[in-house]
Amino acid sequence: MTTLLEVKGVTGGYSYNHAVIKDVSFHIREKEIVALIGLNGAGKSTTIKHILGLLEPIAGEISIAGKTFQSDPENYRLSYGYIPESPIYYEELTLWEHIELMAMSHGLDQEIFYERARPLLKEFRMEEMKDRFPQQFSKGMRQKLMIMMALLVQPPLYIVDEPILGLDPLGIRSLLTWLNRCKEQGAGILMSTHILATAEKHCDRFIILHKGEIRAQGTLEELRHITGLPDSSLDDIYLHIVEDDGQ
Amino acid sequence: MKIDVDQLFRKRFHVFSVEFIRYAQYMANGGLAFVGIFLMGLLAFYYRSIIAMIPPWFPLPYAMALVIAFIVVKSPLRTFLLEADLLFLTPHEVRLDRYFRKALVYNFAIQSMVVFIVLLLLMPMYTGVVGAQGVQLWVYWGIPLLLKGWNIYSNWTFLRLPDQKNIGFYTLARFVFSYILLAWVLSEGQFLRLGPIPFGVLICAALLIWLHSRMLTYKKKHSLQWYRLLAIESGLRHRFYQFVNNFRDVPAMQHQVKSRPWLIALTKLLPYRQSTAGHHLFTKKFIRSGDFAGIYFRLLLLSGFVVLILPGPYAKIIAGLLFLFMTASQIGSLWRHQQKRNGYSIFPIRDGQMRQAFSWLRMVLLGVHGVVLVLIGIL
Numbered sequence: 001m002t003t004l005l006e007v008k009g010v011t012g013g014y015s016y017n018h019a020v021i022k023d024v025s026f027h028i029r030e031k032e033i034v035a036l037i038g039l040n041g042a043g044k045s046t047t048i049k050h051i052l053g054l055l056e057p058i059a060g061e062i063s064i065a066g067k068t069f070q071s072d073p074e075n076y077r078l079s080y081g082y083i084p085e086s087p088i089y090y091e092e093l094t095l096w097e098h099i100e101l102m103a104m105s106h107g108l109d110q111e112i113f114y115e116r117a118r119p120l121l122k123e124f125r126m127e128e129m130k131d132r133f134p135q136q137f138s139k140g141m142r143q144k145l146m147i148m149m150a151l152l153v154q155p156p157l158y159i160v161d162e163p164i165l166g167l168d169p170l171g172i173r174s175l176l177t178w179l180n181r182c183k184e185q186g187a188g189i190l191m192s193t194h195i196l197a198t199a200e201k202h203c204d205r206f207i208i209l210h211k212g213e214i215r216a217q218g219t220l221e222e223l224r225h226i227t228g229l230p231d232s233s234l235d236d237i238y239l240h241i242v243e244d245d246g247q
Numbered sequence: 248m249k250i251d252v253d254q255l256f257r258k259r260f261h262v263f264s265v266e267f268i269r270y271a272q273y274m275a276n277g278g279l280a281f282v283g284i285f286l287m288g289l290l291a292f293y294y295r296s297i298i299a300m301i302p303p304w305f306p307l308p309y310a311m312a313l314v315i316a317f318i319v320v321k322s323p324l325r326t327f328l329l330e331a332d333l334l335f336l337t338p339h340e341v342r343l344d345r346y347f348r349k350a351l352v353y354n355f356a357i358q359s360m361v362v363f364i365v366l367l368l369l370m371p372m373y374t375g376v377v378g379a380q381g382v383q384l385w386v387y388w389g390i391p392l393l394l395k396g397w398n399i400y401s402n403w404t405f406l407r408l409p410d411q412k413n414i415g416f417y418t419l420a421r422f423v424f425s426y427i428l429l430a431w432v433l434s435e436g437q438f439l440r441l442g443p444i445p446f447g448v449l450i451c452a453a454l455l456i457w458l459h460s461r462m463l464t465y466k467k468k469h470s471l472q473w474y475r476l477l478a479i480e481s482g483l484r485h486r487f488y489q490f491v492n493n494f495r496d497v498p499a500m501q502h503q504v505k506s507r508p509w510l511i512a513l514t515k516l517l518p519y520r521q522s523t524a525g526h527h528l529f530t531k532k533f534i535r536s537g538d539f540a541g542i543y544f545r546l547l548l549l550s551g552f553v554v555l556i557l558p559g560p561y562a563k564i565i566a567g568l569l570f571l572f573m574t575a576s577q578i579g580s581l582w583r584h585q586q587k588r589n590g591y592s593i594f595p596i597r598d599g600q601m602r603q604a605f606s607w608l609r610m611v612l613l614g615v616h617g618v619v620l621v622l623i624g625i626l
Contacts, residue, residue: 077595088593090528091504092535098593100519101528105594107521133504149593 001029002065004157004188005051010060012050019058020046021212028157028188033179035199036192037238038209044192045085047209048161051190052082064157078106081150085161085192087142089134095145096130102149113152120148123174139166151178158182158189164198176202200234208241215241250339256349259327270487274494279576282569289566290553297556298372307376309438311369312429318365319394319429320422322358322402326350328480333473340471347403355399362395373433383435390432394425404462406476407469417461424454489538493577503537510534525596525604532581533608539581546574547616551623560624567620574616578609 005028013020021043028034038044049055051062053069053076061068069076089098099120103113121127124144134142143166150158158179164172179189180202193199199206200220207217216226216237223237224230232240274280290297301307327350328336336343366388373379373387398421405417430438431447439447488497514530517523533539550570554563582605 074597090532090593092532093528094506097527097531101524101594104519104521104527105524105596110519133506135504 001031003027003029004065005190006061006063007047007051008061008063010047010050010057010062012055012057012060013046014055016058019212021050021209023060024209024212024214025060026207026214026217028190030156030186030188031183032204033183033189033191033202034205034207035203036190036207036209037194037196037199038192039242042209043212044209045161046212048159048190048192051159052080053077079155080157080159081153081155083143083146083150083158083160083163085165087134087139087146089142089145091133091135094131094133095126095137098134098145099149099152102152106153108153116152116154117148120151123178124148124171140168140171143167144171147175147178151182154182154185154187156187158187158191160189160191162192162194164193164195172198196233196235196238206234208238210242250342252339252342252346253349256327256346260353263327267487270491270495270497274491276495279494279573282573286553286566286569289557289562293557293562294371296558298375300556300558301372301376307372308433308435309430311373312426312433314369315362315365315391315433316422316426316429318362319391320398320418320425322354322395322399323483324350324354324399324403324406324476324479325357325483326476326480328473328477330477333477337473343471351399351403355396358399359392359395362391366391377433379435386432390429394428398425401458401462404466406479407465407472409469409472411475417458420454420458424451424458427451427454492538492580493542504535505537507534507540510540522600523604524594525600526607528594528596529581529585529601529604529608532585533612536581536584539577539584542577543574543612543616546570546577547619550574550616550620554620554623555626563624567617567624570620571613571616575609575613578612581605581608 007024007026010024011019011022024043024047026034036044036047046055050057051064053073064076064079067076067079093101096117099117100113103110103117108116121130124147126141126144126148129137129141134145137145143163147163150160160179163175167175176198179191183189191199191203205217205219206223208215208223216223218226220234220237223234224232227237227240229237229240326347370387374384379387401421402418405414408414408417427438427447428451431445431451436445436448439445439450485503491497511531511534514527514534517526517530533543550567553566553570557563557566585601585605
């Protein structure tokens, strides 16, 4: 299977003197959902910002489908779909105009855009909101807008930052169903989250980030093996790893 | 706990004045202030000859009464209330009378200055064309200021009404009353006079009695509408920022979004293509934002009017060019507004394309403005 995202020995953060993440390495292949888990301030969002090309690593290299941000900044941005933790939108555009502009800027044909947009609106029960402005939405609805914009483009790689908080139960189910469908069609997904039960159920592999470093990564079986806790849940394994560190 | 209402008002007023002075300095430093002053100078220079163009059949006193009535009736009330007052001040509502009275006095002081300036501008017409003098001039200055005070007070009272529609109705009533009184006074008692009976002033008196009886009832029946007062206050604060924003970009400014479906329909003319994504974005941003499109159309109307009334081709050309310069600098702030949302931009549109889309929009807008001015100038 092809590797979609390769993060190699990345150290980085907001300033050169103070690295938030240290020597972080992992990869994401086709047809897998990988969870990035960690406490508040563990470095999840910083890692994601590095992947998006918003922060420049102090050391190490990040490539998507073999290309780094530095080598091709214009096309790099077209190679992933990003669902941010706090919704970003234009106050001046309606929901429909957001997704239309997303399709347009990614170079999707108009027919394909219509074909994909309608089922998405239906799935997330946002058809009636079509011509309204995100300013009038609740946080969950804005989150749905972000999700629809990413799913519409059908990129090979998804980067999803804490998608579950603020979504209603039906929204969570829709999101996970669609992500699973994307995965089966060959996409790779990196999902940062706090909700370990959901991660355990839907993710193939787990990366445990603590204080800016990767403490463990692998499938649930592998993590059980590393920690010596057979039959344990992800929750237990995670707490074991994090608490160990405190002592 | 007792609250010192006088000190509260003094504090709020102080905060506002400090902000006002800071922004006033900002505006004075900007180049646009000079353009504005220059344009006013140009108009002042030609003012007498423009007045001379008014045809003799024109009912000047009634037209002036209309202008003054608009200024006098429109009484937006600043109360310097804050969002948090909903929580902290509402328990003291009964003791806040003095606070609001001070706010009303402030509003009267500011708005009577506007009335004064309008009266000053209309004065040459009134003395020159109508030929008023003596006692009539005292009336000319006195009645509008009295009406201003009365309108501020009555508007404040009618704001207690829970239904917005009723307030609109009473604003209309205030307008009718103010207009009839002004027209009667400015026409030296000729308005609606049939033989010896001055119907105008009789209607006025009846309206005044009726309005005051309504106000007495409502004062007893309804209490303050806090949410409305807050909405008015934030609206006026926004207007102030918007005004300053004409000269300098205001960081605290929340851009208002209006849906404007009839203008948005124009964007359907743009083709759906990857290379036009930036055009769509900028055009929609421009149309929907209350500020950019609003100011553009206001400048368009104002410049058309100025170019129309200025005599001689040179004055027309200079004024037209100055207005085009103002429009160009307004459109420039659209680009800066876009740039301000730095960090992650949600659509992967290339920088070069954004720049190109912006230049295109600027060209279209300036082009339209220019063509309109040339057409009006030729007329």
